[in-house]
Amino acid sequence: MTLNLCVLTPNRIVWDSEVKEIILSTNSGQIGVLPNHAPIATAVDIGILKIRLNNQWLTMALMGGFARIGNNEITILVNDAEKNSDIDPQEAQQTLEIAEANLRKAEGKRQTIEANLALRRARTRVEALNTI
Amino acid sequence: MACTNLTTMWGVSSNPSLSDSSSLSFRSVLNPLPLPNHNTSPSRSSSVAPIQSSLRELRDRIDSVKNTQKITEAMKLVAAAKVRRAQEAVVNGRPFSETLVEVLYNINEQLQTDDIDVPLTKIRPVKKVALVVVTGDRGLCGGFNNFIIKKAEARIKELQGLGLDYTVISVGKKGNSYFLRRPYIPVDKYLEAGTLPTAKEAQAVADDVFSLFISEEVDKVELLYTKFVSLVKSEPVIHTLLPLSPKGEICDINGNCVDAAEDELFRLTTKEGKLTVERETFRTPTADFSPILQFEQDPVQILDALLPLYLNSQILRALQESLASELAARMSAMSSASDNASDLKKSLSMVYNRKRQAKITGCGNYVL
Numbered sequence: 463m464t465l466n467l468c469v470l471t472p473n474r475i476v477w478d479s480e481v482k483e484i485i486l487s488t489n490s491g492q493i494g495v496l497p498n499h500a501p502i503a504t505a506v507d508i509g510i511l512k513i514r515l516n517n518q519w520l521t522m523a524l525m526g527g528f529a530r531i532g533n534n535e536i537t538i539l540v541n542d543a544e545k546n547s548d549i550d551p552q553e554a555q556q557t558l559e560i561a562e563a564n565l566r567k568a569e570g571k572r573q574t575i576e577a578n579l580a581l582r583r584a585r586t587r588v589e590a591l592n593t594i
Numbered sequence: 595m596a597c598t599n600l601t602t603m604w605g606v607s608s609n610p611s612l613s614d615s616s617s618l619s620f621r622s623v624l625n626p627l628p629l630p631n632h633n634t635s636p637s638r639s640s641s642v643a644p645i646q647s648s649l650r651e652l653r654d655r656i657d658s659v660k661n662t663q664k665i666t667e668a669m670k671l672v673a674a675a676k677v678r679r680a681q682e683a684v685v686n687g688r689p690f691s692e693t694l695v696e697v698l699y700n701i702n703e704q705l706q707t708d709d710i711d712v713p714l715t716k717i718r719p720v721k722k723v724a725l726v727v728v729t730g731d732r733g734l735c736g737g738f739n740n741f742i743i744k745k746a747e748a749r750i751k752e753l754q755g756l757g758l759d760y761t762v763i764s765v766g767k768k769g770n771s772y773f774l775r776r777p778y779i780p781v782d783k784y785l786e787a788g789t790l791p792t793a794k795e796a797q798a799v800a801d802d803v804f805s806l807f808i809s810e811e812v813d814k815v816e817l818l819y820t821k822f823v824s825l826v827k828s829e830p831v832i833h834t835l836l837p838l839s840p841k842g843e844i845c846d847i848n849g850n851c852v853d854a855a856e857d858e859l860f861r862l863t864t865k866e867g868k869l870t871v872e873r874e875t876f877r878t879p880t881a882d883f884s885p886i887l888q889f890e891q892d893p894v895q896i897l898d899a900l901l902p903l904y905l906n907s908q909i910l911r912a913l914q915e916s917l918a919s920e921l922a923a924r925m926s927a928m929s930s931a932s933d934n935a936s937d938l939k940k941s942l943s944m945v946y947n948r949k950r951q952a953k954i955t956g957c958g959n960y961v962l
Contacts, residue, residue, distance in 0.1 A: 470690040471793045472907040473683060489899070490891055503697070504890035505899030525797070528899050530697060539694055541800075541906050542793045572809035576801055 463497045467513065469522070469538045476522070476543040477513075484536065485512040486529060501532045506540060508582045510590055521546040523590035525583055546590040554591060558584040649953070652946040656939055663935035669734065670928035673921045680918040683790060684911070691907050698900055704893055712894060713808055714838050714901045722759040724782065724812040725749060726799060726835065728819040728912060729769030730920040731786065736927035738820065738828070738920050739768040745830040746818055750779065761812065763802055765913070782806070791913035793906065799913075800906045807836045819912040820919040826926055828919035835908060838901050 467484060469477040485494045487509030506529050511522040527540030561584040565577040727746045729739050746762070746769075753760045761782045764773050770784045783802050787795050806812045815836040820828045889896055 468689075470693060472687050472690050472796060472903075472910045473791075473793045474686050475689055488890060489895060493890070500888065502888045502890050503701075503896060505896050526899065527903050528694075528697065528896065530693075537693055539690060539697075539903055541797055541903060570809070572805045572811055575805040575808060579801060579805075 463534060465495065465497050465534050465536055467536045467538070469511070469524075469540065469543050471540055471542055476545070481513050481515055483514040485510075486538070487511070487524070488529070495531055495536060497534055499531055499534075501530075503528070503530050505529075506538060508579075508586050510586060510593060511538070511543075512593070521590045521593050523549065523586045525586070544587065544590070546593075549587050549591055551591050554584070554587045558588050560584075649946065649949055652942060652949065656942050656946060659935050659939045659942065663932050663939065666928045666931040666935060670925050670932060673925040673928065677918055677921045677925065679790065680914060680921060684914050684918075687907065687910065687914070691911075694900065694903055694907060698904065701893060701897055701900065712898050712901060714804075714836060714898075714905070717837050718810070718813045720758060720813040722761065722812045722814075723753055724761050724763060724803065724806050724815045726763045726765065726803065726815065726817045726909075727769050727773075728787070728817070728916040729764070729766035729772075730916070731767040731788075733768070734927060735920050735924040738923035739766075739772075741828075742818060742820055742830045742916075743769065743772055745832070749816070749818065749832060761806075763799065765799060766916075787913050787917070791910060791917060793910060796906050796910035796913060799909050800902065803836060803909075804902065804905065817909070817912050819916040822915045822918045822922065825922045828923060833908075833912070835905065838904065 464480040464482060465484070467477055467479065467481045468475070483494065483496050485492055486504075487507050488504045489507050490504075492509075493504070506524055506527045508526045509524060511524050513520040513522065523544045523546065524538070524540045525542040527538065529536065529538045558581075561577065561581040565574070565581050568574045568577040725746060727742065729742055733739070750760060750762075761780045762773060763782050763785065764770050765785045765787055767786060770786070773779055773781045773784075785795070785798055785802075803815050807815055814834065817833045817835045818830060819833075821831045823829050
């Protein structure tokens, strides 16, 4: 019995096929999902999604959203998702540095909120490249 | 661009006499009666020359109108192809919004009795309003950009009349240049959507709007975009983006609310050989959640994660619809430009032929 994983972003379907296992980063920590998991609904944090297909792990950077795990069907709705093979290492590193600089420059509540979000996203992308 | 290069080449690489003779030879190729013209007596040249030069001018005009018509026709076809792509983008976004609506609906059922306190739904007394104005990047699209900018100005006046403060977030090069030239309108940020709006661009707008609302700098966010009604008609509309209603309804400023479960899709099809647009309204079937579904976190936290997703998808839809309306406007503007160009070419050709025949008849007497 395999899990059917669906990763959806507002403008496209990023992943729609069967997997053996996934590890998801939620607001309350990382959870691993194997076949026949109990049905749950959870919020997804800006973090990494690891997918296992036949002893091979694949990493994806998710930019926050929601996940629903049902009868061996996982639906993940996120703002944006990038496979680690699609991320350019130099560009990700540069974005991270720019985000860090912006956070240091940020003044006021609003700029800090924006800068923090941008930093978390940039950090996730760089992490996705570094894991595995 | 090639033309200017050619002219500079002439200017740089030749001395005046050479350029004169080359242009003369060019003229003589066009000229139906070569030799007599160079040796004509002054009286004759004065009667013959004006007719010749206007013939040449007419010929040049006809050529340039023909070229313009080719360009506008090509632009129309390109715009038609892009509308199809824009429509595919909307179709691609449906699985996301369908699932989202389903989940939102079910969570609301569970939270019926509880008081929801999610920051994005907080209704505060309105003191400052943010207007997100979506325009296009390029011109040659008829009145498209103008309509939306006029609507924005009208809304700004309304807000000023109500004594409310406002700020503008401009998306699109045309809107950006408009607001840049008017420093008396406070603009928060200039963004660009590019040729095909993706989740990244929607995210940039969403981030800005999110931080403005959460930091309580503005109390209401309105989205101004052009709704794609049909190939010849598009309507600039104003939707209230934030505060969101927890049920996911999207409300007009007049208070007309559309339920989130109803989705309108437009499709470009052909009817009787002509391109038309059909709008279909889908009602998403909201199946019941399995009752044993457990929430990993507090339902409120989950709602907190869902609503930014909903915000993103709304913004993306607005960008996509705006793009589709811009392409449709460009299609119809270029189509009428092509028609005008072919009409002009026809009438110019008639005048040219008449003049040519008159000259032949006139000069024929002299040959005899």
